[in-house]
Amino acid sequence: MDRRAFLTGMGAAAITLHGSASPAPRKKETLPPNFIVIFCDDLGYGDLGCYGATQIHTPRIDRMAAEGTRFTDFYAAAPLCTPSRAALLTGCYPRRVGLHQWVLRPNAVTGLHPDEITLAELLKTAGYRTGCIGKWHLGFLPPFRPTRQGFDYYFGLYHNLDDVETVYFKDVGGTPLLRNDAVVKRAPDPGELTELYTEEAVHFIRENRDRPFFLYLSHHTPHLPLGVSARFKGRSAAGLYGDVIECLDWSTGVILDLLQELRLDSRTLVVFTSDNGPVLKAGGSAGPLRGSKNTVFEGGLRVPGIIWGPSRVASARVCRQLATTMDLYPTFARMAGATLPADRTIDGRDIGPLLTPDPATAPPGSPHEAFFYHDGQGVLRAVRSGRWKLHLGPPPALYDLETDRAEKNNTADANGDVVGRLAKLAAEFDAELSRNARPVGRAEADPDWPSGRK
Numbered sequence: 001m002d003r004r005a006f007l008t009g010m011g012a013a014a015i016t017l018h019g020s021a022s023p024a025p026r027k028k029e030t031l032p033p034n035f036i037v038i039f040c041d042d043l044g045y046g047d048l049g050c051y052g053a054t055q056i057h058t059p060r061i062d063r064m065a066a067e068g069t070r071f072t073d074f075y076a077a078a079p080l081c082t083p084s085r086a087a088l089l090t091g092c093y094p095r096r097v098g099l100h101q102w103v104l105r106p107n108a109v110t111g112l113h114p115d116e117i118t119l120a121e122l123l124k125t126a127g128y129r130t131g132c133i134g135k136w137h138l139g140f141l142p143p144f145r146p147t148r149q150g151f152d153y154y155f156g157l158y159h160n161l162d163d164v165e166t167v168y169f170k171d172v173g174g175t176p177l178l179r180n181d182a183v184v185k186r187a188p189d190p191g192e193l194t195e196l197y198t199e200e201a202v203h204f205i206r207e208n209r210d211r212p213f214f215l216y217l218s219h220h221t222p223h224l225p226l227g228v229s230a231r232f233k234g235r236s237a238a239g240l241y242g243d244v245i246e247c248l249d250w251s252t253g254v255i256l257d258l259l260q261e262l263r264l265d266s267r268t269l270v271v272f273t274s275d276n277g278p279v280l281k282a283g284g285s286a287g288p289l290r291g292s293k294n295t296v297f298e299g300g301l302r303v304p305g306i307i308w309g310p311s312r313v314a315s316a317r318v319c320r321q322l323a324t325t326m327d328l329y330p331t332f333a334r335m336a337g338a339t340l341p342a343d344r345t346i347d348g349r350d351i352g353p354l355l356t357p358d359p360a361t362a363p364p365g366s367p368h369e370a371f372f373y374h375d376g377q378g379v380l381r382a383v384r385s386g387r388w389k390l391h392l393g394p395p396p397a398l399y400d401l402e403t404d405r406a407e408k409n410n411t412a413d414a415n416g417d418v419v420g421r422l423a424k425l426a427a428e429f430d431a432e433l434s435r436n437a438r439p440v441g442r443a444e445a446d447p448d449w450p451s452g453r454k
């Protein structure tokens with residue numbers, strides 16, 4: 001079944017269930033939960049107070065963690081941007097959806113395949129209003145843009161603002177900031193984006209307060225180039241990088257305060273996380289973890305993961321079970337009452353039991369038997385199962401992550417049975433993924449993009 005058939009079928013089912021295409025408004029207490037995903041760009045594991053930062057102050061995010069569940073072992077599916085975002089929105093490892101190799105540049109003719117069913121499209125089958133605010137980076141030609149991938153509303157930049165990508169727009173006045181398909185501004189200042197995106201997010205939430213909504217708030221920061229407005233400049237002891245993080249903290253507080261003001265907090269889940277690990281030369285920190293962005297050490301893929309929802313998420317809880325950004329796809333689907341597509345493999349798992357553990361039973365374990373680490377070209381480089389992580393090598397290197405998060409002590413020689421078990425898991429998964437990978441989307445080049453009128 002292709003995407004169009006799936007979405008048409010789900011829409012027809014909704015009409016049959018409710019008796020018409022426009023059912024009577026439901027009482028707020030019967031509505032499914034709203035979902036907000038705050039997705040930072042290159043935010044490191046050690047960049048927040050609740051993860052150990054001492055020179056950067058993040059009181060609102062720390063409070064969010066104290067009022068919700070903070071994960072210690074939360075993973076992005078890739079150590080860099082495009083693959084990680086593809087995984088978040090499809091619930092799949094990037095190789096499974098064909099977006100596993102490096103990042104898309106403005107001249108790319110590839111993107112997220114139109115037949116993929118994004119999280120936004122899935123939630124729309126359950127009656128959700130969907131909005132994407134911020135960075136996209138999943139394809140720039142018309143078939144790949146946010147409003148063609150399930151989002152009712154878009155405001156942001158399709159690309160980065162670094163020199164590698166802005167050069168494509170030098171002849172037309174700079175990188176376009178867009179509202180849906182209309183250019184609002186060209187060459188925006190990196191220092192204004194977090195505040196602009198926060199303002200747009202507030203508007204989207206207010207406009208959709210009486211219906212279920214999904215907001216994907218995809219910040220550009222702290223990806224280079226760094227910048228903040230005057231009111232945030234100089235606030236942090238960690239320099240400009242710290243100022244940028246403290247601006248993100250402010251933004252998160254605005255969103256949480258608004259939910260409480262509108263009395264939406266009791267039926268909203270907010271996720272705060274990052275697409276990959278930090279850029280160390282920019283000032284980012286992986287805390288106690290080894291590695292950084294674009295590596296398969298823990299610092300490249302293990303990221304902050306905080307989930308807040310006063311009536312649905314355990315408060316003041318630290319969860320040490322492995323979970324991933326891919327898990328949001330099936331978790332949100334179940335909470336929304338949406339049906340997962342049955343014709344394709346979804347790698348994410350429902351982590352609802354980790355958010356609301358039953359106190360009468362033993363704490364649930366991770367729903368993942370293993371997690372697979374791919375590099376920036378989509379090559380499988382490592383596997384984790386439970387406490388053990390195996391870098392496939394050659395030569396292989398085995399680390400006990402319960403006692404050695406910094407991956408300093410290679411215990412492969414003393415644990416040959418573990419090495420063999422994990423190597424087998426990796427080989428079997430690699431073969432399955434190769435058999436069941438789906439194609440990347442392709443489109444005809446547009447003479448008006450990226451250096452033309454559009």
